[in-house]
Amino acid sequence: MLRWFIVISFICFSLISKVQGFVDEKLFNLGVRSGDPSKEGFVLWTRINEEEIADRNNLPVKVKLQVYEDEQCSLLAKEVDLETSEREDFTVKSDVTGLNPKSIYYYRFKYGADQYSRTGRAKTLPGPDYNGPIRLLVLTCQNKNTGDFNLYNKLALDAWADKIDYVYFSGDEVYEYESYDYECGCCCARRPRAFQLPSEQPSAINYKDFRAIRHEYLKDKKLQDFYASIPVISIHDDHEIANNWYGNQNSETKRAVIPGRVYKGMDHEQIAEDGLRAFELYTPIRCSEEKVGQTNRKKYFRSFLFGQTAKFLVTDSRSFRDGPDKDIDDPEKTMLGQEQLGWFMKELADWREYGLTVWGNQTMFERFSRCPVSCGKTRGLLNVDQWDGYQAEQDMIRQAMLSGPGSQNRMVWLEGDMHTYQQNHTVATSKEGHVLAKALGLMTPAVTSPGFKEEIGCCGQSSCVMSLFSKLCLCTNRNIKHFDADIHGYLLVTLNKDHVDWQVYDVSIDWLPEDAMQNLKHKCKGSYRYIKGKVKKLPTTK
Known part of the structure; x- marks a missing residue:
């Protein structure tokens, strides 16, 4: 009975991982960054490790940026299709707009069907009425x-x-x-x-x-x-x-x-x-x-x-x-x-x-x-x-x-x-x-x-x-x-x-x-x- 439980658990975990994807630290080996915040967005960055790309002849490399309202990445706020190539040294940068002021967002990059970067955290600037610290x-x-x-x-x-x-x-x-x-x-x-x-x-x-x-x-x-x-x-x-x-x-x-x-x-x-x-x-x-x-x-x-x-x-x-x-x-x-x-x-x-x-x-x-x-x-x-x-x-x-x-x-x-x-x-x-x-x-x-x-x-x-x-x-x-x-x-x-x-x-x-x-x-x-x-x-x- 225990053996079947382990087998079924392994199959379920594999299926869930397939649907949700996984963090590929080799592909996104330099991590993620955010900078230059504004009241409606920020600039988000990552880099694709060209040595980990399956088909290096299929350029430019297509990447998807996903911005979420929650740390669990379930409430999608923004999705952007991006691409990069040798011209950009395989760096990926996006100036995200259309978000709410003084709000925390979470983001990640996706390559292919199921390869993700780590999840990053970013914060927009406050709006014009804000006068706090x-x-x-x-x-x-x-x-x-x-x-x-x-x-x-x-x-x-x-x-x-x-x-x-x-x-x-x-x-x-x-x-x-x-x-x-x-x-x-x-x-x-x-x-x-x-x-x-x-x-x-x-x-x-x-x-x-x-x-x-x-x-x-x-x-x-x-x-x-x-x-x-x-x-x-x-x-x-x-x-x-x-x-x-x-x-x-x-x-x-x-x-x-x-x-x-x-x-x-x-x-x-x-x-x-x-x-x-x-x-x-x-x-x-x-x-x-x-x-x-x-x-x-x-x-x-x-x-x-x-x-x-x-x-x-x-x-x-x-x-x-x-x-x-x-x-x-x-x-x-x-x-x-x-x-x-x-x-x-x-x-x-x-x-x-x-x-x-x-x-x-x-x-x-x-x-x-x-x-x-x-x-x-x-x-x-x-x-x-x-x-x-x-x-x-x-x-x-x-x-x-x-x-x-x-x-x-x-x-x-x-x-x-x-x-x-x-x-x-x-x-x-x-x-x-x-x-x-x-x-x-x-x-x-x-x-x-x-x-x-x-x-x-x-x-x-x-x-x-x-x-x-x-x-x-x-x-x-x-x-x-x-x-x-x-x-x-x-x-x-x-x-x-x-x-x-x-x-x-x-x-x-x-x-x-x-x-x-x-x-x-x-x-x-x-x-x-x-x-x-x-x-x-x-x-x-x-």
Whole structure:
């Protein structure tokens, strides 16, 4: 009797699987992603593994996207027929519309009769009448070679539990090189994990290299779980292509330039185009095919409306920028380029109907100096690849922020790049020294990329050294109110119509066994509120 029960159960299970299909992790080996949410939809993404296609001569490959109202995938809200081929590198992307605002949906991709991707979760933006809180996770700089993506286990669970609404990734979502060489070669420096590029060069030089890098990152199971759980608003910075590259679109040649001996004699513009193509194909970003103005670049700068709570502006600070051949105070020197700058200034001026204006920036906006007084050609500035190298445009934007939303203490900018947590203020004062306007800047720590602590090796293990370094930075830069180069992690920012709350989290990047991940702590290093131009420290959450 037991034998017949087992046989019948097996037959029933096989029939059910045949009807419902199965998750094919080999076919959809890079997972699923969502991004660029709107009040009626989002962009959904996956990739078909061409090696698992039954008939590779039958192109294009036909895929079906299914969007559901429930996690069990029984209430179908939308179904879209899609196709892909070698031209798209077998990536599949769909800009889904026609959905309800501030609603959670579940989605999956289907190939053939019964092969499915994993189920992903996405969320639309609120409608124009919404004025409640928006919980925004802020991330930057995830180098797969220098640490493990431990933070994503909990963040994925938090997203599925609807504890986070959306994500802003400020750049350096992937890195262009095989391995990271620490400037300090002592025994305390972390041992990087490396993988080999198809070109066998130390850094990516063609599309095949950039493609291999994207695959290397997206095969990570922690990252797949996270990307499947929540929409990410992404923008590239430099490492998606090459360290400190610049688009050079205001020059006569309009050809990108990449510093460094590795790229000497190579076609820098072609490398930039290949890197940007990989960024666009492998990221759920809403982008048109049209070039911006008279440039060779597409429009990645864009805006998002969080109801009446906030307007979120994302700029692209790499594609159009001038290089270091122009002086830092040259009035014609630009980071954003004419078209993007005009758009950004117009958006900053149109702020009154929103509670907050939030700027998704990449590199540090406010001044950062190595000494308290101006000295030398660069006036003691630490890094002119940041906004300090573009002072006329920096001053123009600062003035627009402070005369617009900053005049009501309703301007916030978010940034990354420096692998530290920072709290910055920019202020406008009267002749008598009274503060007339203020804007708040928050820099999120790196996910895994090495900071000052790792770069100086054994000395970085000393809490006294790190404390001294932080105090020195605060002493020489009065605009910086908090500086911490001792952590890896993220910011969780809650946007309200009249104030901003945020928490800073520190998470270990050590490569840990699976059983150790269950007890991994996300240490809250501080909880704060910005209201009426003042920052108040809140009780730290556990």
